[in-house]
Every structure is written in structure tokens, then in C-alpha cells.
Amino acid sequence: MVFWLIVIALLALLAYVRFAPTDVARWHQKASGEAMGETRGENSVIWREPAGADLLTRYDAVIQQTPRTERIAGSVETGQATYVTRTALMGYPDYTTIGVYGENPRYVEVYGRSRFGKSDMGVNAKRVAGWRAQVEAGR
Numbered sequence: 001m002v003f004w005l006i007v008i009a010l011l012a013l014l015a016y017v018r019f020a021p022t023d024v025a026r027w028h029q030k031a032s033g034e035a036m037g038e039t040r041g042e043n044s045v046i047w048r049e050p051a052g053a054d055l056l057t058r059y060d061a062v063i064q065q066t067p068r069t070e071r072i073a074g075s076v077e078t079g080q081a082t083y084v085t086r087t088a089l090m091g092y093p094d095y096t097t098i099g100v101y102g103e104n105p106r107y108v109e110v111y112g113r114s115r116f117g118k119s120d121m122g123v124n125a126k127r128v129a130g131w132r133a134q135v136e137a138g139r
Contacts, residue, residue: 014090017090017091017092017093017116018086018090018091018092020093022072022084022093024072024073024082027072027073027082027084027095027097027115028072028073028074028080028082028097029097030080030097030099030101030109030111031044031046031097031109031111033046034048034101034102034107035048036048036049036050036107037049038125040125041113042118042119042120043113043114043117043118043119043120043124044111044112044113044114044120044124045110045111045112045113045124045125045128046109046110046111046112047109047110047111047128047132048107048108048109048110049107049108050105050106050107050108051100051102051105051106051107051108052108055100055108055135056076056079056098056099056100056108057076058135058138059098059108059110059131059135060076060081060098062131062134062135062138063083063096063098063131064083066083066085066127066131067088068085068086068087068088069083069084069085069086070083070084071083072084072095074097074099079099079100080097080098080099080100081097081098081099082095082096082097082098083095083096083097083098085127092114092115092116092117093114093115093116094112094113094114094115094120094123094124094127095112095113095114095115096110096111096112096113096124096127096128097109097110097111098110098111110128110131110132112124112125112127112128
């Protein structure tokens with residue numbers, strides 16, 4: 001009996017992680033600070049670089065081609081867009097917001113973070129680094 005209660009509780013938790021609604025207002029935000037380059041947190045990564053002519057458009061194109069990824073808010077035209085990427089097996093959501101910010105200098109920011117857990121084991125940093133490499137290769 002206890003075994004089945006544990007199994008049911010585990011399945012309920014997995015279902016919640018997979019199907020929990022997204023609070024777009026919470027995730028469609030820029031990161032704090034303005035340091036250029038990479039800044040890592042326990043379950044997040046921020047990449048900033050000087051804004052190029054069509055850098056945001058190139059990031060958007062690369063991100064949109066990523067498996068299990070969809071845009072949930074914003075657009076390139078508005079200067080900020082947010083995406084959710086889900087893991088293949090469990091469907092855990094990671095959120096990424098890209099945008100052009102600042103005045104002098106203007107910069108592009110890619111802000112990836114996990115919704116659940118205390119550590120993403122570097123998954124967001126790896127994903128953002130892969131996107132950066134693809135954007136660089138397309139220049």
C-alpha cells in the first residue's frame with residue numbers, strides 16, 4: 001500500500017512539472033545587472049554582448065530551430081522575446097529571454113534559467129553556448 005502511494009505521489013509530481021501553467025509575466029523579464037560576457041548562477045546563465053545590427057534576429061532564428069522549444073512571449077520586433085525549452089524525457093521547462101537593452105552601450109542579453117530545482121547542472125549554460133556558437137558561425 002505504501003509503495004503504491006509513493007508511486008502515485010511521484011507520478012503526480014512528474015505530471016505537475018510537465019503540465020504546470022506558465023506565468024508569462026514572471027518569465028518574460030530581463031536579468032538584473034549589466035555586466036558583459038557570461039554570468040552563471042546555480043540554475044541560470046546570462047550572456048551579454050554588444051548589440052549588432054541583426055544579432056537579436058539571428059538568436060531568434062537559432063532558438064526557434066531548437067527541439068522542444070517555443071516562443072511564449074514577445075518578438076524580435078518588440079526587442080524582447082521569451083522561449084520555453086523542455087527536456088526530452090521529463091518535460092522540465094527552462095526559460096530563455098533574449099532582448100536588446102541599455103543605452104550606452106546597447107547590448108544583447110540571453111538569459112536562460114530553470115523553473116524547477118536548485119541546480120540545472122550547467123544545462124542552460126551549455127544550451128546558450130551552443131546558440132552563441134551557431135550565431136557566430138552564421139556571421
